[in-house]
Amino acid sequence: MATEAFEDIADTFDFLDDWEDRYRHVIDLGKAMPPLDEGLRVPATKVEGCASQVWLAPEIDGAGPGAVIRFRGDSDAMIVRGLIAILIALYSGLTADEALKVDAPAELGRLGLNDHLSSQRSNGLSAMVQRVRDLAEAASKA
Template structure:
């Protein structure tokens, strides 16, 4: 289950044969993402477990399982900003119930990210996914 925005990224990755081209595309996705205002770069939005500085600010409308999930994010590393943009494409607009149903590892494997990210970046990506899933789970429980 992937959003239309994520499917577009996956299709673009299919056309990019070389990993260097894919890497540049990830960076471009990050550049296109609006920056997070500095006032939101606080400990409460910081994602622990990332080598770079990463902040995720949830934007959830509603309560319970059908609440709509969205977030803003930012990082001090361009490749990580791109990974945040990919996660945004994967999750934004889903209900929190659907967020919990997404197999992020399988979806991201379609992009080849699992094979080409350093272990530190992979750990950071898992930490961001973990934060997103916790936010969704907490919202599910507020019915």
């Protein structure tokens, strides 16, 4: 299950044959993302386990399994900003229940990220996915 925004990214990745072009596209996605307000760059929104500094700020509408999850994020590394943009495309606008059903490794695997990110970046991406899942889990139980 993927959002239309994520499908657009996947289609673009299919079109781009060269990984260098895909890498540039990820960076461009990050550049297009609005910066996170300084007031949201706090320990509660910081994602641990990332080599770069990463913040994910949730915006949850409603409560329970039908709560709609949106989030904003930022990082001090451009490639990581791009990865955040991809996660926003993958999850934002889904209900908590839908977000918990997303097979993030499989969806991200469609982009070939697993084969082209350093182990540190892969671990950081996993930490970001886990943060989103934790937010969805908490929202579904609220």
